[in-house]
Amino acid sequence: MKPCPFRYHAPTSMEAATGALALAGDDALVMSGGQSLMPMLNMRLARPSDVIDLRAVPDLGHVEVRDGMVDVGAMVTHRAAETDALIATNLPLAHRAAGMIGFRAIRNRGTVGGSIAHADPAAEWPAVLVALDGHVTLQSATAVRTISSDEFFVSVFTTAKLPGEIITGLSFSARFAQHWGFAEFQRRTGDFAIVAAAVACQVSESVITEARVVLAGVGSTPVRCAAAEAVLLGRAATAETAAAAAAAARDEVDPIGDVHASADYRRRLVFSETHRAISQALSPRVGDLAHA
Amino acid sequence: MREINVVINGSDVRATVSDRLLLSDFIRDDQRLTGTHVGCEHGYCGSCTVLLDGASVRSCLTLAVQTDGHVIETVESLAVGADLHPIQEAFRLNHGLQCGFCTPGLLMTTLELARENRECSREEIRERLAGNLCRCTGYHHIVDAVEAALRTGGRDDG
């Protein structure tokens, strides 16, 4: 399990990075933390001609609050997200989810941008980005653009990112800092979630005024559960509402089976995890709920 | 091939490595520091864990070229002459190893924890070290060892 030969680039500016990517062509890969990419290289599931490492590119490690959004640089590590005070305060959902990724040694190196670019449908960050109504900022040699999280994830390991584009940052909405929930079912500590649920709500006078219910592990992308969201919207923030929404999510999803879990079992986990996440989101003691 | 300059266990090292060389192979084969072990090469077993600028990383999921200008610590850095590091001594006293293959990764993961200088319950220790697979011990004695190391000065360096 050793990588195929490739040319390694460590550009020291975004311009150089996009330039190198443009030059290297379609078989080049961008590496940020490498914690998803390196196993694929070692197993030769990825065979790039060039690897463009963002490690030496400056200014990709920022966390900033701006206009109700939190901007997170692509090279912010899971560990940084897990410990950053701005993220803890403004994006408690992201803060919680970051701490559940892999192990410390993986979190020390893996990055938010890398996870979003990798677009594993079972991973935490893509679901969190969608739940927090986020945006992805992409830069190529010629342009910078921003794309909504709802449009970014296309399929398994496939995104709307064009060849030649590099993710430079993510933006997450801070408007869900009061009502959020995150639950995931893992076989063991540090495993990929079989099903994870990220829930972000706004509640006004005990009535749910906005709800985003996003599932990982049940489709080819993070899946928004329109039926569950419809149940929540306009309802009172009660245990009955949570159960009804979780049931709606279970009935709505159409997961596939694999070596880890059958489709039926995944559906049942959708109920349990969505129920836990929604219950947490609607709990009056926000963020204080022990994780089930 | 490119030249890198790294500090390994306190020594400046200049080396020429191929672009695709894994840090684990660089440490073991090029530097002949064979205490770092390779158990899976996909980031799950934790045997190859080393500290990079003080933070635990999987050396199998890191390229040697990425460590240019950085500081690496391996298991060989722990003991001073014949004196075991307090963490090593705690593993010895508590029978925290059997075949010894996963042990270097556990020691380095524990070193990172010990430097945080805080109390840990057995449950916290188990959570923290869950990314290091051991097939021999059943973990009980490892938890004993880490508990003892945190209590008796395993955190006194760094």
Place this chain on the structure above:
Amino acid sequence: MMDDVRSPRLVGARVLRVEDRRLLTGSGRFVADIALDRMLAAKFVRADVAHGNLTGVDVSAGLSIDGVLAVFVGSDFADHEVRCVSSYEGFQSSGQPILAVDRVRFVGEAIAMVVADDEYVAEDGCDAVIVDIEALTPILSRAQALADDAEPLHAGWVGNAYARRALRTPRFDQAVANAAHHLTLQLTNGRHTGIPIETRGCVAEYDRGSGVFRLFTTTQIPHLIRAGLSLALGVPESNIQVVSPDVGGGFGVKAQLYVEDVACCLAARALGRPIKWVEDRREHFIASHHSREHYHSVTAHFDDDGVVQALEADVAVDMGAYSVFPWTATMDNGMAMGILPGPYRIHHYAATGTPYCTNKTPYGAYRGVARPAACFSIERLIDQIARHRGLDRVEVRRRNLLQGSDYPWHSPSGLVYDSGSLIESMDKVVELADYDGLLVDQARGRAEGRLLGIGLVAFTEQTAHSTQEFKLRGVPIVFGYETVRVRMDASGQAVVAASIHDHGQGLETTLAQITADRLGLAIEDVHVQYGDTDRVAYGSGTFASRSAVLAGGAATKAADVVADVLREVAAHCLEASPEDVVLDAGKLWVRGTPSRSIEVKEVCRLVYQRPERLPDGVEPMLEATRTYDAAPGTGAYTNAAHLAMVEVDQQTGKSQVLTYAVVEDCGPMINPMIVEGQIFGGIAQGIGTALFEEFLYDDDGQPLSTTFADYLIPTMTDVPDFRVAHLQTPSPHTIGGIKGMGEGGAIPPGAVIAAAIEDAISPLGHVVITRLPLTPERVLEYIDAAKNQGGGR
């Protein structure tokens, strides 16, 4: 008497391990650490279909890669194979080619071997080799393998059974007829294996001048590897040296001759350079042997009191594509049939067995060999008898377990249980775990809607079995004795060379403890060597919980011979009679007169360097080699009781082991610290058996469990803290009464945890758990069945 100068006994004490310092400092030497001059790296091209005709291997593109020196294919090694023939009547033999020649029989089978400057380039070469395989329908199940019209997987075979076995005690039918109740279970055990954290690997070199192969390899059984290599290479054993340095866990997986060992030797000879191969983890999952896939049908015939009158069993084991060396493809089946009656007073027994061939990775030994499945079957039966008769699980066991007066117990399958403390261990584990307190916790938890369950098993572990036992198992080499040579040097140091191997069991320490005590030395003055066929003549290695007993016994015998020489020389120096000389604490002195003494070191110096001072007839040598076979060779029976509490999440089906307590009786313990480490490690593997581990295949025979993300072994958070206590019933058969215990921890957890989960979900309804591993999804299926069935207790 003057005993005040005696050193404290090391045997029986919690002596810290002598091997730890090198392992803790990264100074161990594992196979992957070996670098020889001019060494090349090898990687293997492996079959990616389960069954097919190999129609072509085009190596040209591989050979053209810069740095690739050679690519070998099946025809290059066609004169060699690994074949292991059981002496069982009707055994159908399968030779495994070193590299596939015209047929592939499992995904992972080696097809070509690329040799290059380094591993990276060797993998590039493997990528470039083009293999053509014409796929055939794979055989992946018992039903497919044993169907009347099944195509045999090996030429010249009839059907796909490696063998068929049957045994039946006299008057079995009568006992069945007399029993009031009959209960049958069908049980399934998932395919899984040992998964050491160090993968396999080897370095082979060939000396043209002497014609000697030297193979460094990750093995538990150096001498048996030499024997197998001798057959596979076609050279005498004297032309082979097998060295097994530090090994990162074995568990049986590394107790086998693999084709890669042979291939590297052949390539080293062909190229005249050392060849190194280190298995990668993906290869390990498909090319290192599998284990544990047992299918049992068991019937208990019992009376109103829940006492078993007769037992009936059918055992089928999926042995994969080839019979492995040195175990054969019948070992697991034979062991299961033999041990299934377990620790119970069962007189009447009938069993049939069918090890069968499939297109899966070959099957070999894994810690406990067949006993986890046998224990699962018999204990699940006993639990159901308890339920059937409305008895507590402890009570029904009390009525059936062997007691002191039953020993020696001649089991209905022909085993001789030498001694034990089954009921005592069960009673003690009930106390240790605070069973009554757990029942209170369980009731309280249930009132809150939690699913909490308790499982309990008492069992025997046959250990240290040797000649007599392995003769019965049909293996071509009977694993009888072990060999130890004790030599004292002129500096007064004892060097102990043994035919066993230590890969975590602490034998380096325990053999040093034994020898140090016999020679009156400090442990620092004893140096244990193993893992090199050139050190002692013969032996089997380390497996089957036998090394401490057999090598310990041989060390005792050899050390005693050396001690006699020390005494004789000392007596000469001290002008006393050898019988009056006491040896201890590094000194020899005349009994009753400690001032008349001489240092052991001084005696050693005299023996080698001052031969003129030796008594007549004493040779200038402090060395003895002895073997030990623990007659009668049927084994020393360790027993233990395990008790666990498990919580099941009703929504997800996930089970968490909350409490685990063990009472172990392995006779007098050489080192309780090491004993406990072995028990804990075994239980953790058993938790893997119970809850996590299984090789899954798709319908085409593609393995689905090829990374640590798919094949789950327990992590630190999946295993609880353990509680342990000991009983020490000596074996009448072994030196020191010592019994083996290396495998025991891994044997019952499947049965214990299944019982606990069944108990946990019993408020929802009664189901009988018969399948391992109990993944969350399967537990949820059991929960559904319980709810549908209803009427929980």
